[in-house]
Amino acid sequence: MKAFALMLLVAALLPDPARAQTSIEWGEFKLHTNGLIYSEADIQILRRIVDSLNLRFKTCDLSRPYYSNPQARAWYVLFHSKDPRLPAIKKDIDNQVSFQELVQKYSTVIKHIDTNLLYVRSASTDKKGNHYYLQGTPYSGYNYSHSVFQKYTERGNWRYKYVPAGKKNAAHSLEAWYFPEEFKQKRLPTKYAALIQYVDCMIDTTASIFLPSAKRPRWAEYPHSVRKVVDYINKKMGHKGNRDARYTLLYSDSQFNYAIAKLQNDKNLLFLLNEAVEDCLETNTGSESLERLVAALISKEKALEMKRNRIVVGQCSMDFSPRDHARTIAMLAAETHSWDIFLRAHLDIMNDNFARMSDGSYAYGLRKTYLQELEALNLNVVDLLFGLTLRADNLAENHYYGSVWRLGWALTESKERKTFEARALEMLKDPGLDEFNRGLIFILYASYVSRLDKKEAMALIGQLKQDEKSYPLSLRPAIQKLQN
Numbered sequence: 001m002k003a004f005a006l007m008l009l010v011a012a013l014l015p016d017p018a019r020a021q022t023s024i025e026w027g028e029f030k031l032h033t034n035g036l037i038y039s040e041a042d043i044q045i046l047r048r049i050v051d052s053l054n055l056r057f058k059t060c061d062l063s064r065p066y067y068s069n070p071q072a073r074a075w076y077v078l079f080h081s082k083d084p085r086l087p088a089i090k091k092d093i094d095n096q097v098s099f100q101e102l103v104q105k106y107s108t109v110i111k112h113i114d115t116n117l118l119y120v121r122s123a124s125t126d127k128k129g130n131h132y133y134l135q136g137t138p139y140s141g142y143n144y145s146h147s148v149f150q151k152y153t154e155r156g157n158w159r160y161k162y163v164p165a166g167k168k169n170a171a172h173s174l175e176a177w178y179f180p181e182e183f184k185q186k187r188l189p190t191k192y193a194a195l196i197q198y199v200d201c202m203i204d205t206t207a208s209i210f211l212p213s214a215k216r217p218r219w220a221e222y223p224h225s226v227r228k229v230v231d232y233i234n235k236k237m238g239h240k241g242n243r244d245a246r247y248t249l250l251y252s253d254s255q256f257n258y259a260i261a262k263l264q265n266d267k268n269l270l271f272l273l274n275e276a277v278e279d280c281l282e283t284n285t286g287s288e289s290l291e292r293l294v295a296a297l298i299s300k301e302k303a304l305e306m307k308r309n310r311i312v313v314g315q316c317s318m319d320f321s322p323r324d325h326a327r328t329i330a331m332l333a334a335e336t337h338s339w340d341i342f343l344r345a346h347l348d349i350m351n352d353n354f355a356r357m358s359d360g361s362y363a364y365g366l367r368k369t370y371l372q373e374l375e376a377l378n379l380n381v382v383d384l385l386f387g388l389t390l391r392a393d394n395l396a397e398n399h400y401y402g403s404v405w406r407l408g409w410a411l412t413e414s415k416e417r418k419t420f421e422a423r424a425l426e427m428l429k430d431p432g433l434d435e436f437n438r439g440l441i442f443i444l445y446a447s448y449v450s451r452l453d454k455k456e457a458m459a460l461i462g463q464l465k466q467d468e469k470s471y472p473l474s475l476r477p478a479i480q481k482l483q484n
């Protein structure tokens with residue numbers, strides 16, 4: 001869980017006409033008359049693109065094999081005590097005693113024990129080429145372990161770390177993991193591989209939202225050419241600017257509206273605006289209002305380029321500027337038929353996939369997912385979200401990964417909820433699907449259930465518990481922990 005603190009905003013709290021028109025409290029967006037955050041004209045354009053992609057997917061070669069991440073069950077035990085026997089535990093592990101024998105012999109100094117952990121080897125490595133690992137359970141989730149295991153002593157099936165008592169710690173401590181089986185991986189059945197391929201068919205793995213030159217500017221210290229644009233508009237309107245232009249281009253809708261109504265063909269303004277655009281691209285600066293003016297007077301393509309050249313970082317939980325930035329990127333991408341940029345930007349909004357200086361659960365729990373927009377495009381959203389959930393060891397380098405909890409929340413908005421429920425339960429019971437992916441599907445399902453009304457949630461959890469014996473042993477403790 002991320003720590004959070006309310007920080008003083010600078011640029012984010014200054015008035016911005018574009019922001020005022022597109023956002024309401026908590027950074028969520030006003031809806032068009034079609035009930036969506038994109039106009040019907042944009043939806044029509046995007047729907048035609050999706051139709052062609054769906055046709056392309058039907059002709060895809062679905063024989064490409066995907067293999068699960070190498071994974072193994074692990075039994076964990078933490079010994080922590082001033083008892084002088086702890087060094088003896090280390091000696092017993094070095095002699096490769098069994099897990100059962102060890103925990104029975106030293107039961108009085110065990111602080112924590114867990115025999116339901118799964119360890120998953122990630123494809124990512126450190127600078128020396130050592131693999132990182134995920135650890136966890138279907139109930140608690142899977143997080144990066146503290147271990148690149150090379151840092152720990154290895155003895156047969158054991159890996160451990162021993163810290164003797166000393167000046168900084170009064171007690172001895174010994175963490176140990178016992179692996180009753182080797183790491184193994186299996187090929188994903190074709191029907192699940194097809195879900196992953198659907199994601200890569202819809203979201204080009206060679207595309208990215210941001211340009212290679214994009215940076216995260218700490219402060220919007222705009223080039224002097226931006227001030228020239230502001231001064232020129234103010235001069236034409238017959239009044240002087242009354243604020244510094246470091247943080248925002250325009251201070252009221254009246255300036256923007258005047259420029260659009262009176263200065264569209266003003267060669268001096270267009271010259272100054274083009275100059276400001278090039279300087280902003282060179283310095284990775286910009287603003288919603290400046291880019292809005294560029295889209296109106298120069299081109300939407302140039303405005304989109306500016307947006308893709310700067311990465312917006314949230315300053316705190318209440319700073320919705322990253323979501324605003326992604327939404328305006330998605331809008332311009334739709335209007336310029338840039339499907340790959342559009343979908344990645346929209347999925348970032350759905351997954352709340354943004355950098356923030358701090359964040360709090362109270363905030364991200366209120367941010368909406370906007371799945372209905374994707375359904376309006378005729379995307380097969382159930383297949384798409386399953387594909388965003390599943391993991392494999394040999395995914396494309398730029399494959400889009402979904403945030404499983406957020407995807408579960410999104411599915412409560414789907415028109416195909418019953419289809420999702422039935423397929424999720426079928427996947428949980430399928431021995432052909434590896435344990436890690438079944439754990440992720442459980443998290444997806446549990447997240448979905450948690451966002452339903454109480455009566456619906458109780459019914460689904462009750463059914464899970466009633467059919468508990470139909471599910472693998474690794475899922476049963478997680479099922480029992482669900483509250484109905």
